[in-house]
Amino acid sequence: MTIDWTSFTPWTALAGGMLIGLAAGLFAVLNGRIAGISGVLGGLLRPVRGDLGWRAAFIGGLVLAPVAYALVAPVPLPVIGAGPGTLVLAGLLVGFGTRLGSGCTSGHGVCGMSRLSLRSLVATAAFMGAGFVTVFMVRHVLGA
């Protein structure tokens, strides 16, 4: 293992992480819910009366974050290497997998681990493990 010191950004990572924890914690204290993005988004696909407003508002906040960020500093644009086919396959897997496993990086990774949930720890280990293996296969075995 070689650490990429030029890309490593410990302070912004920690600060950004704390903002994420603050957002998830605020949401739990104020709204009594888990800020799991896949769950919030997935719930929009099976509409229940009176349950759509807060979901849409949360997603709206996420999508508009770059607009708010732009008021202070230039927005760091996402660097996306994957081609269209890979993006579609990845999207299908992420969509189906997060609903089957009841959560993603936010729901299981951030909220679940903060709640000391064993279930979420196992889910996080599963998706992290699969992520490591997939990147290893793509970059070092297939050499894409």
Next chain:
Amino acid sequence: MAQIASFVAGLVFGLGLLVSGMASPAKVLGFLDIAGRWDPSLALVMGGAVLVGLFAFRLAQRRPLSVLGLPMRLPEDRRTIDRRLVAGGLLFGAGWGLAGFCPGPALVALGTGSLQAVLFVVAMLAGMGLYELQTTLRARSTAVAPSR
């Protein structure tokens, strides 16, 4: 009021993803590539989030109602480990490793106007829709099947 709190939570969450660099797939893939030049940043993002989360969720879990007077909807079950949980995690992880996107960062990237993020989010919604379809069909087939 609940809507405003939701919006603010989403906004702060998104700002956290932008500040931490995790709204960018290249940065996420740098973390997932342990055999290459490894960027440990994501571990600190998780660490920072859980550090704050530990305090906030302790406060939340003690309350019978939320501060805004809503019922607490934090999942009771913290122990059940079944095939769905693990299989879902593995499928999600494979997709995450392919493109470097998970749901939150993909929605933030959508807000930067990225067409690739649009494609990913549409596919992600389709994947979620497929799951809904599959559960509906399964529920219907068990309802129709004669009871044994």
